[in-house]
Amino acid sequence: MSTMQEVAAKAGVSKATVSRVLSGKGYVSQETKDQVFKAIEEAGYRPNLLARNLATSKSMCIGLVVTNTLYNGHYFSELISQAAKKLDANGRQLILVDGKHSAEEEQDAIQFLHDLRCDGIIIYPRFLSVDEMDLLIDKYKKPVMVVNRKLRKHQSHCIYCDHKGSSFNATQALIERGHRDIAFITGSMDSPTAIERLSGYRDALTASGIPVKESLIVPGKWSPASGAAAVETLLASGQPFSALLASNDEMAIGAMKQLNTAGIGVPAQVSVIGFDNIPTAPFLIPALSSVKDPVSDMISEVINQIIAMLDGGYLSEQNHFSSDLILRDSVIDGPYKTRQ
Amino acid sequence: MSTMQEVAAKAGVSKATVSRVLSGKGYVSQETKDQVFKAIEEAGYRPNLLARNLATSKSMCIGLVVTNTLYNGHYFSELISQAAKKLDANGRQLILVDGKHSAEEEQDAIQFLHDLRCDGIIIYPRFLSVDEMDLLIDKYKKPVMVVNRKLRKHQSHCIYCDHKGSSFNATQALIERGHRDIAFITGSMDSPTAIERLSGYRDALTASGIPVKESLIVPGKWSPASGAAAVETLLASGQPFSALLASNDEMAIGAMKQLNTAGIGVPAQVSVIGFDNIPTAPFLIPALSSVKDPVSDMISEVINQIIAMLDGGYLSEQNHFSSDLILRDSVIDGPYKTRQ
DNA sequence: TTGTAAGCGTTATCAC
């Protein structure tokens, strides 16, 4: 690999001049500029970014920590590709680091990005608690932003979605359509998102004066198979229900399959709503209603914030987003005769 | 940020000694080791990886270039997360760079990784031709591996899947079950994968002495919506068919929806097979058969190869994988009465 | 307008 020194020699100038030509900073005569460009061309020169970053203590890279266990493929790919696209539009690169399977490993990933002198760090946490993250933000000088959690202390360092409110709305939509016996499939309960969605469901029922029946709440683990299993549990319990809210679309799909297997028509006998609005959902028969998680908007805003912190631009006040409830024909109007 | 120099001062030793302690190379007395570790602890010292990488001209990072337009969320996430996991297991980090929307931008992405002095580069190409990539491999000294293409010159620098053979097998499976009128939905025809899948279909028909009817081949663009549109085209043409091979699962799902909308039962009247085996597929009603793309195995093997080139380990001879045909109850046995 | 030289924070080769 040819170095700046070699280019300088070829062009008959000093390193400093070559550096000036490349950075566009400082005065260089057109004549020498031409010579330098010619020399660069001839030498096939490429700047060594490690050296540049070391000298400037900047990297033009933003790190993203996310666990590879994020189940939903569509959600994950939207997160990553949106981040890459948006950063790229700002002349920066994305460095993706696996948060693996524990809070400690998530910490390590962040540490690594810091050691690499990334200009900023984005965390899509799976295991770290909000308090741990508040501490981390104190610890690091560089901008750190957290997606999908509401921090206690550093409110401007996080962007989150009101999962509880979204779930509340979805449940309420079912109630308004005449449903009273609404079953609920949870996500993995070690996930705050899962907890919030469940809690929105409970609150909506309570708000409408409908008692919460614990036997209508069954645990799932985000996967289609766990959604199917949940329906089996539900049917075995004998509790009647006319609607079903699943904590994500994948489980909703599994649940629908199981309902059909049991000879129960969707939506004729049970209305179903999921979360995340995966793109295959509208093509299922019958179409699945869904609550669309604003992951794209959130990651986009997080990057806006980081760039603002870095380049000193405008810092937005908005740090939370809400989800759109997309009702398709899997939800039909009441009055409802609850299926036995 | 504290530096190695500061740690050295605190411990009353020289930089060199601290470096030795950290790298574990060279002799250091237990006593000084302890002092150094204590100083590191006190200072909260963390090595600057930029400086280290510059000095060693190694980075322990592997770059991956992939376009954000890769439609299928599940496929994309499997690719990325498998790469991150596998590299991590080898003590290396993944750097993801967006290949964006053209061959030129894919080249830029590769150049960037090279400028960052990544130890190796993985390309999941979307726009670059095999010849361009053969040139790139000559150009760069560091290991470069290509996934999902068969290179002409550097055969050991690529890992690919026999899409044509997989498609041939899927088509043959339908023929063996008594189908003769098999429709085909293509992918975007600017993708080699799409071309190979179509060509496997054609060959299988020909091999069985069944004439290829061009009106049974309709274009799709990988998305569920395009699959649905393709079925409309197919039905409008009036050509009868008893089976349908879609170039991916997403289109197959869209196609099934459209068939059902038209009152055509799957599999009662039409057997359907897709590609990629997305996880929600087995939960669709009726279950979708699929050809599973070995993306995990391919990326895994690519990383093995890169590590072998780097650390001088064993280089495997296997550079192609085949796909498993997963037949579910969306394909039923003949003899078939072709639907009119 | 250009050159000199001192960093940036490591590693690695020598001596001692």
Add this chain to the structure above:
DNA sequence: GTGATAACGCTTACAA
């Protein structure tokens, strides 16, 4: 065992 010191390739005052 340990300490100087020269790289690594670039940026950036400060001179000229």
